[in-house]
Amino acid sequence: MADINTFIQAVKLPVMPEVAHALIRTLNDEDADVVTVRDIIAKDPALTTTLLRMANSALFGLSRSVTTLDSAVSVVGMTQIRARALGICMSQVFKLPDTINRLEFWRYSMVCAGYAKFLAHKVHIDEQQAWLTATMLRLGELVVALQNPEVIPPIEAQPLNPGERWQRERQLIGYDEGQITAEVARRWDFPEEVVMALAHCADPLAAVGQSPLCAVVHLAAMWADQSRDMAALKASVAASPPAVLAYLELDLAALLEEVPDPEQFSDISALLH
Secondary structure (H helix, E strand, C coil), X not given: CCCHHHHHHCCCCCCCCHHHHHXXXXXXXXXXXXXXXXXXXXXXXXXXXXXXXXXXXXXXXXXXXXXXXXXXXXXXXXXXXXXXXXXXXXXXXXXXXXXXXXXXXXXXXXXXXXXXXXXXXXXXXXXXXXXXXXXXCCHHHHHHHHHCHHHHHHHHCCCCCCCHHHHXXXXXXXXXXXXHHHHHHHHCCCCHHHHHXXXXXXXXXXXXXXXXXXXXXXXXXXXXXXXCCHHHHHHHXXXXXXXXXXXXXXXXXXXXXXXXXXXXXXXXXXXXX
C-alpha cells in the first residue's frame, strides 16, 4: 500500500480561496476576535450574501431577519458564522463527479454535521468545531474521485450500511475518507485536534483513544448513514458502539428519545449556489 502522503501528492487538490485560508488561520489564533472574522468574510461579497441567506433560513429559526454581516455575526455568533463560511467555501471548491449524487452527498454532510453538533452539546465540547469537522469528513471521498474515479460506484453501491463506506474505501484504496481528509486538513493548516479527529473517526476503538471530538464525529457519521428514515436512524443509534457511548458518558435510552429529526439539518440550499 502506498504511503498516504504519496496518494495525496498524486492528486491535484482544489485551491481554497484566500478568505478560507484566512479563516482557517483564525482557528489557530486565540486572539482572533469578532472583528477579525467579520473583516475577513466581508472581503468576499458573494460569501457574505450566501451567509446572510443562510442566517435567514429556517435552519437558524431567528426571530428577526438579519440584513448585514455585523448583525448576522451578532445574532448567530462568530464561531458559527466562521464554521458556516468555511463549509460554504469547501462546498464550492470541491467539484463532485457524476458518479456521486451531489444533493445526497451534501445532505449527508449537513446531517452528519448536525448530529455532531447535537452530540457536542451533550458532552460539552466545542459545538462549532464538531460541526465543521463532521462537515469535512467526506471530502476525502472526493479526493479519491479525483485520483481513482472508477472506484466510486462500488464504494457507493446500495445498500450501504452504517460504516460500510469506510470498509469499502479501505479495501479498494487502502484508506478511508477520514484519513484522506485529515491529510488534506493538515496541508491546509487546520487545528491538530481537527486533523486527528478526522484521521481516527472511522475506527470506534481508535476514536475512543483519540478525543471526544473524534468519538462524536464517529457516532454522527454512523447515524447520518441511516438518516432517510427515522426507524432506521433509531436502529443505527441503538447500534452505537457501547465503548464510544461509555467514553462520552452518553445514555443510550436518552439518545433514542432525544435524537433530532435529520430533516432539521438537511437544508443544503446555501451550499448549491
